[in-house]
Amino acid sequence: MMRVTTGGTLRTYRGNLAKSTFNQFQAMNTVLTRRRFNTFADDPALATQSYRIHASYARNQTQQETSDSIIKKFEAAHSSLDALSSQYRVALNQAETAQNDPSGGALTALGRTLSSTADSMVKTLNAKYGDKFIFAGADGANVPFELKDGELYFRGEKVDYSAKDLEGQINPDTGAPYTQPEIEAWVKQRDEVFKAMSDEATYVDIGLGLTLDENENVIPSTAFNSAISGIGLLGYGVDDQGRPNNMISIIAKLGAIYQQAGEDGSLPKALEDEAEGLFGKMQSSFTEFNTNWSELETRAELLKSNDTRLSDTGYTLYEQFEATDQVDLADALTTFAYAQYSYNAALRVGNSILSQSFLDYMK
Secondary structure: OOOOOHHHHHHHHHHHHHHHHHHHHHHHHHHHHOEOOOOHHHOHHHHHHHHHHHHHHHHHHHHHHHHHHHHHHHHHHHHHHHHHHHHHHHHHHHHHHHHOOOOHHHHHHHHHHHHHHHHHHHHHHOOEEOOEEOOEOOOOOOOOEEEEOOEEEEOOEEOOOOHHHOOOOEOOOOOOEOOHHHHHHHHHHHHHHHHHHHOOOOEEOOOOOOOEOOOOOEOHHHOEEOOOEHHHHHOOOEOOOOOEOOHHHHHHHHHHHHOOOOOOOOOOHHHHHHHHHHHHHHHHHHHHHHHHHHHHHHHHHHHHHHHHHHHHHHHHHHHHHHHHHEOOHHHHHHHHHHHHHHHHHHHHHHHHHOOHHHHHHHO
């Protein structure tokens, strides 16, 4: 016959009570936190799956924040370009009035107004979003446009460059006047500089599968170009007649010409012909601007549709990590009720085998 001692009974009871207490605590903690596990060791497979889902969700939230910021930047750009379009229409009306042979004083006043409008258009394109210039391309820290003495500059570079800029000038490298091949090479180099500034890119990750090539450069199709180049919208250089390709320079030059009108409203024949040519070019330059603006709006629409996809993906990931990390509350409450019942039962058992003084001590 096996002998049951008081010491053995107490040890068994303490072990069972400790187990019941721990189970009750675990069940209560599960109800409060709704977590299936608290450490990797609790469930390695589930913890690994949870880590991957959490990492994807965190990345998605960062992408959504980036996307939201870029959307707001493009909305600010749209507002500025809408204002620029309105300024152009005002300038067009002024130029049409000037073409209809107004009096000398009126023509001079129209010239001053056109010059003022050109200056206002430059200020519109120097708008900021946050602490960055919207239309500066990849260099948002510095003012992009400047109008000096009727000449438009983009990031310090003269926009209306032409071969005439070097005609009769001395080449500092040779000490002789520039030759025709040298002038052509310089114009080509200017074209390349402005083409590069027009095509500048600042790529951001908005969930398109950001990938780098073998040279550690971003593959364009896997990211979004958030840069907006104002010079790419306006145009640069001059046409075959030496007239600017961008509307701001055209408006500024028309303003300068009209301010030279005589008291009777007349202009020298050369200036009159130049004004007529600029007026015609003014409308075609706006058409080109609108085409470039439409391309920018297409990028904005892509951004918005992708933002919707990001939101949907984020919601799906949230549901996934909820299903992975969290228990069903009804099941957790049932488990807690059972654990609490077991704990109370253990106390009742102790009441029958332990002295009252010990029970008082336990309390």
